[in-house]
């Protein structure tokens with residue numbers, strides 16, 4: 001697992017080389033994701049079975065499916081991740097907190113919350129403070145339960161200045177990861193955006209690339225640009241591409 005503590009010595013080139021050195025290492029950087037509205041119980045169970053088999057960082061689902069995923073992954077050591085305020089980010093702050101409380105009770109460990117994009121773009125000091133509070137409310141609940149928070153900026157909707165502003169607000173709110181995209185808007189992760197987010201996160205926080213990452217080449221580009229977590233619905237395919245090139249080794253530890 002790539003824990004936050006490991007970030008103290010984080011270096012993109014070293015992290016990417018280690019992550020790409022075996023299927024087991026790469027799996028530990030991947031959030032295996034199924035967020036389509038039409039996903040069925042059987043598909044969620046299949047996601048969990050694949051997450052357990054390959055030992056992905058987590059299985060990422062919508063809130064309704066958290067209890068199903070927690071039950072399916074019990075005893076496997078694989079975490080359940082969940083999205084909050086998804087995919088628009090414009091829910092009431094109280095609703096985001098309420099969703100968070102409920103999924104934490106059900107056993108979610110990774111909480112990926114969408115930033116209030118429209119409020120950020122509204123642009124006053126008061127709006128920025130409100131954006132930060134919106135995130136902080138979720139962070140405080142998650143950290144109180146030993147969970148982590150990744151904030152989805154939806155970078156495809158933001159200007160260069162807004163990406164900088166959003167990154168600083170999220171870090172000030174205590175976010176554990178800056179994350180690019182929901183996968184449901186006008187674009188996904190880009191190498192330039194990952195580099196920008198890493199500039200802000202440094203060794204203070206993680207950076208998660210998500211949205212449109214379909215191949216090993218995509219994953220490699222994101223890791224080399226500064227991502228230390230990748231969210232993808234194509235994780236099994238990405239992993240099998242690597243397994244075809246590099247033999248699977250023993251499970252990774254402490255990077």
Ligand SMILES: O=C[C@H](O)COP(=O)(O)O
Nearest residue numbers: 182183211212231232233
């Ligand atoms: O957070 C993760 C994204 O929703 C995954 O998007 P994707 O289906 O393009 O891999």
